[in-house]
Amino acid sequence: MDSAGFIQKLTDAVGEDYIHTDPVALRTYDCDGLTIYKGIPSAVVLPETTEEVSRIVGICREYRVPLIARGAGTGLSGGATPLPGGVLIVFTRMNKILELDYVNRLARVQPGVVNLHLSRETLPHGFHYAPDPSSQAACTIGGNTAENAGGAHCLKYGMTTNHILEMTVVLPTGEVVHLGADGEDSPGLDLRGFFVGSEGTFAVITELIVRLTPNPESVRTMLACFAQVGDACRTVSDVIAAGAVPAAMELMDRYTIEAVETVVQAGYPKDAEAVLLIELDGLPSSIKPLETLIRDISEKNNCSSFRIAQTEEEREGLWMGRKKAFGAFGVIAPTYYCLDGTVPRSKLAQVLEEFDEISARYNLRITNVFHAGDGSLHPNVLFDDRVPGETERAIECGSEVLRACIRAGGVLSGEHGIGIEKIREMKDQFDEPTLEIMERVRDAIDQDGLMNPGKLIPDEENVFPVALGGAIARMGGGMTK
């Protein structure tokens, strides 16, 4: 291949200030939030418009070079990790909010807009963008769409896909198409639905119309503390069983509390075994009875204290702890292994007890911080990768944790996406015919296999070089040595 010619064409497409080919610069793009897999791209381009993206895609197609989209690179499954030699299209410059339409409750944005920035802009006008992954201060709406990201408030408001109305995408051919419609209903096949969560394997998103959600009339945020994790879990299932749908219900265990308090001082009691962070929103008159109900249920389950945030500052403090929990593990352990699984809510207490037993057996701490309301678990195995043998033990421990989830009737959930990380497990989760349909859909759209190859949908042979053995692929966070 004429690589000088290729780079020259890319340079002409974006301008020389917005292409990187220096090996040092390229190294910093070799992985996302999952640092186990690395691939060095041949070029990084930072386009500014849909037209530029379309030109880049055309050039890559002409030279048969794979391309990988990247938002903020906060992904935890290797979605934005480049196939070595591929071209990375980074959306940090396409970060403009193009239109805010409060009458029709929608926003037209570029994919590089940071999730929280959209809400920050619209909050004073009475609206916000509802999906709120813990990474919302950094991750992009394009990345959220590609991963169908979830968050604490998705319990009540739904995942990202419920908030994406229309998207403009550049197909692997370089053609620009619009999927979905800015109204509630769009005729024809729901192509928009196909593309949400496709992890950049179908097309590159260059513009989105997203739903804006009215701010709730009022919000009550409370912290229930427990001396037993089981009591906290029972509170969760009792609340849901009583028919209440809080806006959010998050559980954090003792280790998480310890880590969070070391870093941000969110005000969680250090002697509690578990805390539940519960948020209610809606009309004050509808919140009041719910609040009483939740307090009663918590008390029935032996909660040791129950606190309601009295000021906005206090409320933000309580949430700050939750949002920074993952990062805070970096303080209490050199490395952690973040798992992603879902279990029926009624089994939460039982599964967590099993985790305790596994943790004792492996002599490794397992922390739990998760969206308890929908049973979406994030167990983290803490370990020190510099101690010989500990990494292997952590991996074994992690797979036992996942097996415990599956035994309890759960699944390996995909809130963090499949990426490279869970691509092998796809075969455990789906049967042959289902996988084949996925593959055929993808191949119909991306005929040359150039869009983010080696991710999401397993191929016969794995195109992504796997430096490390199978299970280690699930390692989330923790910069490895």
Place this chain on the structure above:
Amino acid sequence: MATDQKAGFAQVFPEYENPFVGPEAPDREMIQRCIHCGFCGTSCPTFTLLGNEMDSPRGRIYLMRMVTDGEMAPNETVMKHLDRCLDCRACETACPSGVPYGSLIEAAREGLEKVRKRPLSVRILRRILFRWLLPNRVLLNLAGVATRLYQTTFLKSMVRGLGLLPKKLAELEPMMPEAPPVSSMRALPAEVAAIGEEKYRVAFFGGCIQSTLFGDVNRAAIRALAANGVRVVFPASQTCCGALQAHAGDREAARILARENIDAIDAGEFDAVILAVSGCGAMLHEYKDLLAEDPVYASRAEAFSDKAMDVTVFLARIGVREAHHPEPRKIAYHHPCHLFHALKVRKEPLEVLSAIRNVESVPLNESDWCCGSAGSYNLTQTEISMRLLDRKMGHVKDSEAPVVCTGNPGCQIQIAFGARERDMDLRVVHPVVLLDEAYEAEGVYRNATLP
């Protein structure tokens, strides 16, 4: 470990020595704390402006890690991206993992100085500036007087020597602050008694550039302290704090100065060591880390750092005396980076301002963002600095406040320059100066002997 690292590095990059080896190098344990989550990106001004991973905190830590581990040479590109860091430490505030970014970047800069190829003349100029001019009050005042006399470029031609100056030097000319009258450079009195009952006794730290260019701010702070029942002692043998040196990679010079200051001010004798210049304040707090390995000074440095305090923090803690300002005004408060992100002083300056009953603070968007001044950054990275200033001035305009309050001389110079450039009628002033004006107008100082 260190020797292995060194040997391995030498094999891969025979033309370089590994600059990140040894006790003063970026702490590998702390680099390890970074979990590569990217949460810090949106708080970083350079990442926000440029959009490049290697201009983000996460990318910079990655570069440091790779050089430390011998996977990458400390070449021009590494330097370019580490040099572009403002050292504003906004990323520390955002980081959920407690990565002490500020100490990593300063250690990295010290290391890079070892391998950086600077012309001999530049090396000599840096040495003159950092080790000779800044720590010398007489010389610095002379420079100030010279600047005043000719509004010429004596100081600046020294600073030019920092290297990496952009071609269009002419652009820098207007950035030069107007030097104050010579009277404001006069030395501070050795001791000022409290007005009324003496409740506290503090040592005052003047700061080098502050004393030359903003001597009036120091005097205002001392008067305001006296008005709050504080006796203020000014130990004369104190010197420059060493912050500019440390930020530019000459930490050895900073250590020498730190020892001198610790000798000059016996911190144990005072309720606090007070400053009205936030950049120096952050440095005094860092003395304990800077001298942690020093067998003689380590424990004294710790005691010293623990006593250092911004004047607004001290006043807020003791319950600042209220007053009316003669001209009721709207003010916008800009947070100096080191005060906000490094020292986490966030509410106190606003508390002091709220003690001035008829001054109203209005919200300033991104008030905790760097204005682009950042030590000598506006001289070495002028283009990025000016883009940041533009952003800042836009927010100042939107706030519609005719006064910007901020506690750091660098920010004051930069924002005042921004206002001049844009023909804005804007007063830029330290919060304590407004307080002092209010006390003065109310007659608090009547019959007192004050500087």
